[in-house]
Amino acid sequence: MMTQDAFCDAARQLLGDRGFTQDPELVDPWLTDWRGRYTGRAIGLASPASTAEVSALVKLCGEYGVPIVPQGGNSGMSGGATPDESGDALVLSLRRMNTITRFDEDAREITCEAGVILQTLHEKVEAHGLRFPLTLGGKGSATIGGLISTNAGGTQVLRHGSMRAQVLGIEAVMADGSVFDSLVPLKKDNRGFDLKQLLIGSEGTLGVVTGATLRLLPALAERAVMWAGLGDIRDARKLLVHAQKQAGDELEGFEVMPKHSLAAVLGHKHGARSPLQGTHEWNALIELGADASDADTLQDRAQALLESAFEAGLVEDATIAMNETQAEEFWMLRDEIAPAERALGPAMQHDISVPVASMADFVADTVPQVEERFPGTRAVAFGHLGDGNVHYHVLAPQGAMPGEWEASDGKVISAYVHDLVTQWGGSISAEHGIGQLKRDELARLGDPVQIAIMQQVKAALDPRGLLNPGKLVPLAPEASTH
Structure with a gap:
């Protein structure tokens, strides 16, 4: 039987010292996922410099039966680029291929x-x-x-x-x-x-x-970035429909965040300021974009959109960014939600979607259900309302032990949230992928026909199961018995 040492020698000969390493100082930083939920071990870190080298390396891995875990920036949210704890897999970094x-x-x-x-x-x-x-x-x-x-x-x-x-x-x-x-x-x-x-x-x-x-x-010749305070998530849905009718294809983005998420950012990010004087149960961040032919009048159209929204009773207060610096400040408040809430303590984060027309009702109905079923928790939803995709986080009760809470109560909470999403005809992964985080939940809740097709495709294209094993594709029944 070919040994790991023999494989490592062959990989080093193929890629050179820069292309293959087992140095813990170089390998270890890439063995933990961005969220810190998963830490694995690896036979080494391969960093090929060309497609030809990747091809030769994959053939070598096939010869020695070495599993491969491809990795980009290691910024994924579902543990999809982290090896397991066996130490048998090779982490394959594509970061040197940056031309x-x-x-x-x-x-x-x-x-x-x-x-x-x-x-x-x-x-x-x-x-x-x-x-x-x-x-x-x-x-x-x-x-x-x-x-x-x-x-x-x-x-x-x-x-x-x-x-x-x-x-x-x-x-x-x-x-x-x-x-x-x-x-x-x-x-x-x-x-x-x-x-x-x-x-x-x-x-x-x-x-x-x-x-x-x-x-x-x-490139956009002009953009208009607006911030609106709202009384209810359902008003955000009405405002989205209103903006789509008013702005058409100029509507670039429509993000929502509750009062709690904005407060978390303001408390976490030095120098952050709320765009509005008062506080509102919900906030909407809206961006319009125009090319050169329509740039001169975009700000006027943005102003008209907000004025008509006021007249329709859709917003409680609103403002338009006066310049590009202020526009970036508005977006910073949205981008900093995840790190701000992470600083508050443990949480179960869910990247879910339901039909766009149902998202506001889903949030309004399920947030109190989750908080009632799991006393002491707080459920918050923020993100891409216009896409039917929100980041649905359930924050742990005060005093919960990081690591222990996620592995116990947190798992029960996630299963409950995923059950709710499935009941509403949605997806348990809108944009972050399945990885290893949600593979078992996909097996539990996914369409059996779809899963069977995925398993058949995987078996056809990767019959030995060496490409990113344990990620995305639920095990076929015969494979799960070994």
Whole structure:
């Protein structure tokens, strides 16, 4: 039987000292997920510099039977890029593959390697009067490969869609080391299955994404960012419909947050200020964007939107950011909710969706149900109301022990929240993926037909189960018995 030492020697010979290491100081930082929920062990850390090296490494892993855990920026929220505790797996980092290989301004397309950081991509295209229409709080660490593998969402899905909608072409190394090359974007291509869509959102369980061609849009010439205070979450839904009618395609984002979440940010973030004088049960952050042809009158349209919302009794108070600095301050209040609430203590975080038209009613109905069933907890929901996706957090009672509470009461709470979401026809994972965090819940609540198809696809493309084992795909009945 081939030993781990033999594999490590072969991997080091293939990739060099820079491309393969077992040094704990270099490996250990990548063995714990961003939330700190999962810590695993690894045979080593591989950092190939090209698709050819990834291909050769995957073949080597197949030869030695070494599981592979692909990793981008390690900023995922569901433990999808963290190895298990066996120490048998190889962490495969794509961070060295960070080259932009093609940039076509006229076609509004860019091709890059998987390790390119989202913020770097933004800065590259913005310098040429273009933009990549997906952003999120972790843009300084999230990689393009990771965003594709998890089908990331963010704050602009309302107008532009998730990562899936931004990908024109893809390159990936499959489980046998072969390279699936579909980087060339074609407007029309009817040669059968759209395999790139199968890889998007597969969390590294079907192939290792090594590159992508992405669509770009003209840079916004002007934006209007508004903050509104509301009395009820259902008013937020009415305001969203109102804004969609008034602004149409100019509506870039519509985020909501309760009073508790805003207060948490104001108490956590030095220098943070509320946009409004008073306090409101709910707050809405609205952004409109316009290209050059309509930029001159955008602020007037934003003002008219708020005035008509006042007349309709949809808002209690509202303001428009006076400049770009203030606009960024408004968005900072939204982006800082997660770290601010994390500082308050343990919480069970749920990334859920229900039909857009039902989301306000879902929040209004279920928050008191959760708090009544689990005394001492506080349920808060914030995020992308326009997408039917909120981050539904249940904060632990005061004095709860971190780690112990999540593993005991927290699990019961999450199961209850997921049951509620399923009853409302929703999804237990809207944009953060399944990873290892929600795999068992997917098995419990998912559609059996859908799960069976996923298992069949996994078995066909990765028959030995070496690609990101234990993530996303529930075990088939015969596999669960071994």
